[in-house]
Amino acid sequence: MTFKTFTAVIALSVGAALTLPSFAAEPAPAATEKPGKPAGAESKQKTMGRYSGWEGRERDLGLVMNMVVKTMNDNDAYQHEVNDALVKHHLTSMQFSKNKGLVSEAVQHEVDTEMPMLKRVAKMIEKSGDKELALKAVFDQTTCHWQLVLDTETAPGMRRYRSPFGHVLEQTTRLSQHDITEKWIHDNWTTPRFMAYAKILGVDLDVSPWQDDGIITVKLRNYTPAPKQTSAVTN
Incomplete structure (x- = not known):
């Protein structure tokens, strides 16, 4: 089309x-x-x-x-996607953190910003025993994820998606705007954030290592469905 x-x-x-x-x-x-x-x-x-x-x-x-x-319709330089500006904002923030040697601090700041929501969901998990709420909070019910990632595969105890940064990063690297790679992002930004979220939520997450096709899989370790589901409410 x-x-x-x-x-x-x-x-x-x-x-x-x-x-x-x-x-x-x-x-x-x-x-x-x-x-x-x-x-x-x-x-x-x-x-x-x-x-x-x-x-x-x-x-x-x-x-x-x-x-x-x-x-x-903006496809003269390259085909823009609807998350283009958000992707560029993330890339620029991560590049700045890398250049200044503040990656760990930036990750912690991100986690601290999400702390009220994470603590609220942690209480819901503790009360209900439904660890699936952790994935719902991080992936399903927050615009922070689905405005950035356009398509996420959902299954009990698992979420899978393609890294959203490669398409834009190919262009900005060519223009020398960024020198970070998708693997660097995965190892230094994505995975540490998920691990920090999991600690606060009181669950164990397994994040797949980086692979060239950009597919990232996040699973609840030793997941067993809870007998009763409870919806998480996030900002």
Whole structure:
């Protein structure tokens, strides 16, 4: 699919979503008053129909889709992806830390920033015994991961994804903006952070060593599903 075609498809999809008719049913007949119901209280009305979920926020959706289309159409120097700016920000921060000899301090600062969320989830794990909550907190329910990593494979006790840095790093290395490598990032940034998260969460994680295809697998060690699942709430 060409990017012009992609743009047209997105535009048509958004237009269709925003113009789907919404139908409200006739008010339901008033229910028989039940004992204890406040005098004069109105019966709850039922509605039916099709809704996009963006009613009242059409401009927000338009701005988001405009950003996505403009980013995907930016392919003169190289094909940009929707996480491009976030990837570059991470690369620049890591390069600065490396240049100044502050990598360990930068990792610890990252962990300290996430500490309130990590401690909250740690209490939930301790209470429920559900160690899967650790992976949900780090990968599934935080924009810190899924705005950076566009696709993550999920299975009980395991998360797998491709390192998001290689595509941009190939370009910035060529321009001498960065000299770090994906392996360096994995060994000095990614893995130490996951290990620090695990310690606070009270779980043991195994992070796969770096491999050339960029696939990273994170597993709960000796994982046994908990009898009851509890959802983690993160920022």
